[in-house]
Amino acid sequence: xxxxxxxxxxxxxxxxxxxxxxxxxxxxxxxxxxxxxxxxxxxxxxxxxxxxxxxxxxxxxxxxxxxxxxxxxxxxxxxxxxxxxxxxxxxxxxxxxxxxxxxxxxxxxxxxxxxxxxxxxxxxxxxxxxxxxxxxxxxxxxxxxxxxxxxxxxxx
Amino acid sequence: xxxxxxxxxxxxxxxxxxxxxxxxxxxxxxxxxxxxxxxxxxxxxxxxxxxxxxxxxxxxxxxxxxxxxxxxxxxxxxxxxxxxxxxxxxxxxxxxxxxxxxxxxxxxxxxxxxxxxxxxxxxxxxxxxxxxxxxxxxxxxxxxxxxxxxxxxxxx
Amino acid sequence: xxxxxxxxxxxxxxxxxxxxxxxxxxxxxxxxxxxxxxxxxxxxxxxxxxxxxxxxxxxxxxxxxxxxxxxxxxxxxxxxxxxxxxxxxxxxxxxxxxxxxxxxxxxxxxxxxxxxxxxxxxxxxxxxxxxxxxxxxxxxxxxxxxxxxxxxxxxx
Numbered sequence: 001x002x003x004x005x006x007x008x009x010x011x012x013x014x015x016x017x018x019x020x021x022x023x024x025x026x027x028x029x030x031x032x033x034x035x036x037x038x039x040x041x042x043x044x045x046x047x048x049x050x051x052x053x054x055x056x057x058x059x060x061x062x063x064x065x066x067x068x069x070x071x072x073x074x075x076x077x078x079x080x081x082x083x084x085x086x087x088x089x090x091x092x093x094x095x096x097x098x099x100x101x102x103x104x105x106x107x108x109x110x111x112x113x114x115x116x117x118x119x120x121x122x123x124x125x126x127x128x129x130x131x132x133x134x135x136x137x138x139x140x141x142x143x144x145x146x147x148x149x150x151x152x153x154x155x156x
Numbered sequence: 157x158x159x160x161x162x163x164x165x166x167x168x169x170x171x172x173x174x175x176x177x178x179x180x181x182x183x184x185x186x187x188x189x190x191x192x193x194x195x196x197x198x199x200x201x202x203x204x205x206x207x208x209x210x211x212x213x214x215x216x217x218x219x220x221x222x223x224x225x226x227x228x229x230x231x232x233x234x235x236x237x238x239x240x241x242x243x244x245x246x247x248x249x250x251x252x253x254x255x256x257x258x259x260x261x262x263x264x265x266x267x268x269x270x271x272x273x274x275x276x277x278x279x280x281x282x283x284x285x286x287x288x289x290x291x292x293x294x295x296x297x298x299x300x301x302x303x304x305x306x307x308x309x310x311x312x
Numbered sequence: 313x314x315x316x317x318x319x320x321x322x323x324x325x326x327x328x329x330x331x332x333x334x335x336x337x338x339x340x341x342x343x344x345x346x347x348x349x350x351x352x353x354x355x356x357x358x359x360x361x362x363x364x365x366x367x368x369x370x371x372x373x374x375x376x377x378x379x380x381x382x383x384x385x386x387x388x389x390x391x392x393x394x395x396x397x398x399x400x401x402x403x404x405x406x407x408x409x410x411x412x413x414x415x416x417x418x419x420x421x422x423x424x425x426x427x428x429x430x431x432x433x434x435x436x437x438x439x440x441x442x443x444x445x446x447x448x449x450x451x452x453x454x455x456x457x458x459x460x461x462x463x464x465x466x467x468x
Contacts, residue, residue: 010324010341012166012182012183026324026341027183027201027324027339027341027357029182029183029200039405041404041405043359044341044359044377045183045201045219045339045357045359045375045377047199047200047201047218057404057405058404059402059404059405061377062359062377063201063219063237063357063375063377063393063395065200065201065217065218065219065236065237075403075404075405076404077402077403077404079395079397079402080377080379080395080396080397081219081237081268081375081377081393081395081426083219083235083236083237083267083268083285083286084236084267085235085236085266085267085285089264089282090215090233090235090264090266091231091233091262091264092197092213092214092215092231092232092233092262092264093195093197093213093215093231106403106404108401108402108403108404110397110402110426111395111396111397111426112268112393112395112424112426112444114237114267114268114285114286116285126401129395129397129426129428129444130395130426130444130458132268132285132286132302144459145458145459146286146301146302146444146458147300147301168322168338168339183339183357185338185339185356201339201357201375203355203356203357203374219357219375219393221356221357221373221374221375221392221393237375237393237424239375239391239392239393239423239424239441239442240392240423241391241392241422241423241441245420245438246371246389246391246420246422247387247389247418247420248353248369248370248371248387248388248389248418248420249351249353249369249371249387268424270393270423270424270441270442272441288424288441288442288458302442302457302458303456303457
């Protein structure tokens with residue numbers, strides 16, 4: 001029998017699509033419609049918009065906000081304060097074209113990294129802390145810097 | 157007749173100078189004395205200090221903190237986790253000289269950008285995601301990188 | 313007689329080791345076991361894990377998260393959104409080797425800076441806003457950039 005999700009009493013979870021065993025901590029906010037898989041760890045001060053999709057066994061450290069159009073596959077780690085976007089030319093109160101981002105299975109996004117809308121982070125890739133990712137990252141690549149560049153490739 | 161502001165039940169709004177139609181979302185904290193215009197969208201996990209001034213139709217995405225001395229003009233977009241300061245040489249528990257920052261009308265600050273105290277971001281400028289802005293940005297310029305440099309100029 | 317700590321009614325403080333006169337503000341979350349000295353200022357949206365240690369007269373601005381293995385000595389200033397880590401090769405749901413970080417007495421960490429696990433920030437050093445610190449910072453050095461480099465040394 002599946003373990004129910006754990007939801008901290010100071011979290012605000014408005015979606016009912018939260019997988020078995022997932023833990024959602026204090027001051028997290030999950031919007032209606034958001035899809036969260038099983039066995040995830042969703043830390044304090046996270047925000048998950050209604051159009052975001054999160055796989056199984058994903059870790060979101062504190063201060064991670066996932067917007068409509070961001071898809072996070074299974075076994076992904078997203079470090080604290082890593083930042084995502086869904087609009088390449090944002091202007092206040094203007095209509096915008098939603099641009100999608102995918103973080104593929106098993107990838108890790110380092111603390112404080114910034115990932116521009118439209119990018120795909122390949123399977124098992126590792127985005128270094130503080131990197132600013134402006135284009136696709138190949139599978140198993142390690143990228144660092146601003147803008148992020150491939151430093152090496154991990155064994156797959 | 158003006159539409160009243162919407163304040164989420166999990167927000168903490170201690171200012172009564174919030175303009176018509178402005179929406180303030182969960183876990184936002186607005187301090188006494190802060191001035192917020194009309195038609196703004198103030199997202200989750202934002203903090204607005206008592207000496208900050210925000211114009212009309214401004215968007216503050218999640219994780220934006222505006223300190224005393226930060227002035228945001230009308231129609232500005234501030235992306236998630238964009239960071240502001242008001243002290244150029246911060247030391248704990250020391251008196252400091254407040255240094256002002258202005259974000260001019262219609263500018264956009266990208267996700268995760270850092271804006272140093274004392275800077276003016278010109279009208280309609282666009283600060284790229286992850287940029288670290290150490291000096292004034294001309295009107296309509298697009299700046300990127302650490303430190304931020306002008307990449308191009310938008311039609312005004 | 314010691315002044316008791318001030319804890320905002322919207323904070324969640326689960327440690328009872330909080331020093332005299334320390335102030336902890338709204339939406340801060342302090343975990344059981346965390347050690348916080350006297351005369352600190354712990355701002356909104358901060359998170360202090362049970363294994364973190366904080367000295368006296370420390371300022372943590374909003375959006376600062378201190379993990380197990382992070383030690384902050386007396387009189388340190390940590391700017392808004394400055395980011396710490398404790399794992400050099402994070403992967404979701406994998407065991408990891410905790411890597412310690414020390415911020416020595418009187419140092420300041422600028423807004424939005426990223427400090428990699430394992431680093432020591434020397435006494436009185438100043439990490440510039442938006443810097444990405446990948447190696448030890450000497451005492452009284454000023455470092456900026458991604459990766460961070462010494463720009464100059466302050467009088468000690």
